[in-house]
Amino acid sequence: MVRNDPLARIVMLLCFITAILSLTLHWRISTSVPETATKSEGFNKNEPVDFLQKQVRHLVSLGNNLKSYSIPKSSSNRPAALTSPQNQRGKGLNASPQKKLVVDLSDRRVYMYRQNTVVASYPIGVGKKGWETPVGTFKVMHMQQFPAWQHPITGKVFAPGPNSPLGERWIGFWSDGHNEIGFHGTPDSELVGSPVSHGCLRMRNPDVRLLYEQISLGVPVQVRK
Template identity: 55%
Template sequence: MLRQKFQVAGFMLLGLSGMIFLLIRQPQTTTPIAVKDTAKISQPQPPAKTPIVAKKTVPTNPPQSPAKTPIVAKKTVPTNPPQSLKPYGKQKPPASKKSSVKRPSQVIDPKSLSKGTHLVIKLGDRRVYVYKNKKLKISYPIGIGKAGWETPTGNYKVMDMQPHPIWEEPWTGKVILEGPDNPLGARWIGFWTDGRNSIGFHGTPAEKLVGQAVSHGCIRMRNRDVVALYEQVKLGTPVTVKP
């Protein structure tokens, strides 16, 4: 009986040990570990792109541009310049040294003068007076009409201007071109006409006669003086002729 009890106890002990062994051998439940993408973790991140800005490099010693020298055209004078066929050409003859600002023998009323340039001829003074804005600027000696061909008095205006006049002799019709022998000289400034004949200022080759009553009514002047006068007047300039 006792032997049976020991057998039962042994079986029970054996069964208990087997259960303990099973418990020990039973695998423990584990929580699955999520596999991380190690490739993404370990992959190096590319550096942020910085925009490339082109920098203007300035050389340490930049080449200096040569200073610009103004080019001045020089007028070359030929060794043997051709002679001009015109006695005065485009050059202005020098002003007469005998021209002056001599005042008229009788006072001229400024109120009778026009604004701008106004020429006043005093036949008794044998001079022409140039007024500008009613003020006397200069005067020139003149030759006037001889007896029977007196220069007419009155108020006129410049109506004709010729730089190198051509003269036609009224009696023979002979034409004399410009030049040192032309009776009209270097310039013509006409201020009176009757439709056929004309009277005006002009130069003369016989400058020694300037100051005398020797013309056919015209106002004779030295060539240099008539050239200077020509530059001061224009068509329409008033001309007053007084005794």
């Protein structure tokens, strides 16, 4: 059998050149890494471990760290705005300012306070003799638009509407289990400011609408003489 020596020598030469190129490429990649990166990330150019494998492991670890962070979401499942602690403290101070209603029976007015500052005041009619408005500290426990009313003596029921004795809004703050007392409108606005009610606090319909929009259930109500 005739040996093909020239072909064998060509194959060996190609293998040798390929090995030289591979070593050269590996050396250039290894020496191209900045010294600061090898120190901070734990790489050592003298280790016999392939640099590219370490780089891949490093990128995977960074990806895992990024997956562990989640953006806060609002109740609508949309990303919420990120705020600094200072902004959060400021928002907390301004959120849900404390409100209260103070009724002064002597001057027949109700005052609405926000953080101990009067922000609104309205004239009221108060309970007549024998039906005096109770004095004390209470809370708003019932709110209704266009309420019906039952007369406490005759039992007659008045339907909601412009002629209802309770007017357009009801804000109840006292009850003995059978009867309730609260703020309400009236079709007889000229009687506001007089002792004419069965203990309730009568208001002009435009005023009671404004008050209704500015408060909520649970707001304290202080009635004083």
